[in-house]
Amino acid sequence: MHWIFDFIVKHRSFCSFLLTSVLSLWMISGTPGKQAEIARFLTSSIFYPFQITFNQINQIKNIFSENRKLKEDLANLTTHLSLLEEKAAENKRLRRLLGFSENYTFEMLPVKVVARDPSLSFRSIVINAGKKDGIQKWMPVVGENGVVGKIIQVMNSLSLVQLLRDPSNRTSVMFKRTRTVSILETENGRDFFVRCRSHEDTQEGDTVITAGLGGIYPRGLQVGVVSHVTESNSPLFKRVYLKLSVDFEHIEEVFIMRLSPQWSAFRSEFDSLEFNND
């Protein structure tokens, strides 16, 4: 018996190789059931510490894939959320517009702003309605807070709107409290004023509405409120500065009032007028 130990010690490398190879071959030759049994025994005994380590490794692997999936989900949901927020904001705006349009008896066509004048203080906008929608030149354009401008050019499916802030624009307005009529003017597209006689009673906060005299806007549309009053050089007149109701920087949807100019009914009579220069 002693010679066996001597042999093993003397040829320990060979014996180690033989032992491990035989063990491996024994496991390989086993039936699947037997292999599963051996695997269960090994994982619950000598490989138990490794079992915990491998579980941790698997968790690390899962963390990577889970992290990637969560990032994908997050990107999708963020996009979805921003779309929903956009829809919610649009819904809110449209509801406000709807509430506004119900206050007027005119037929209102809701349209979207599709382009803006690229200048810093943009003076016009393009809307997504044109001839095919029955839009005509000079139709008033309003927002939920008041007058925006008027149609000055009509294309097939688009129209150009001249905004109130265009310095070349002149709008007949009226002080709601005093019924004083004047013309809305601007020199730079930012500061808006009306000229009034010096003795007119004007106060900060007075509401200014359309006068309905220009033939384009009906009477009573909100234009703005008086912000401050300055005395002009002339002793007869003063300038009353207004803060317009519409925020031109954030217009996205507007309404077109299907309203022909008041003078159109009399156009033939205007055209037939003959002025005697004598």
Place this chain on the structure above:
Amino acid sequence: MIKSIIRWIVFFILAFILQTTVVPVISIYGIKPDLLVLILFMLATKTGLIPAIYTGFFLGLAQDLYSPSILGQNALSKTVAGSFAGLFNEKVMRIDPFLQGVLLLITFLLNDFVYFMVQVVKSGVTMNLLGIELLVTTLPRALFSLLLAVVPLVLNLYSQTATKR
């Protein structure tokens, strides 16, 4: 001695973590380098034949337990690979880096050859398919692993040179 054993265990655990996490990411056309064989080779050439045999056996057995393969398949292939690499112990012979590269390549091929031989015997795969498998999978994998082994081999060479000084 114990410090050395703990160090090698840490190496193997790290290799195992890298093998299951990073290696699939850097695989090219499904060809993945085998870091475990690489570490086994390094251990074998550093410590000798007997540690290499047992490390190869238990390492392979661990792989068998935690991967869908025939129980004992990796144990046998890694035992054979470890035994071969353990024959070239740095304590008894001096191996230059080029020879180390060649031996490492042979170790990879031997490991895969034994692995696929077991597959042939157990699953009835024909020898022709075995040849194709060795050519299409094993050789590229061995070369890929060898490419990764350049860094540790160079570090090993540097440490040997530093020790001699």
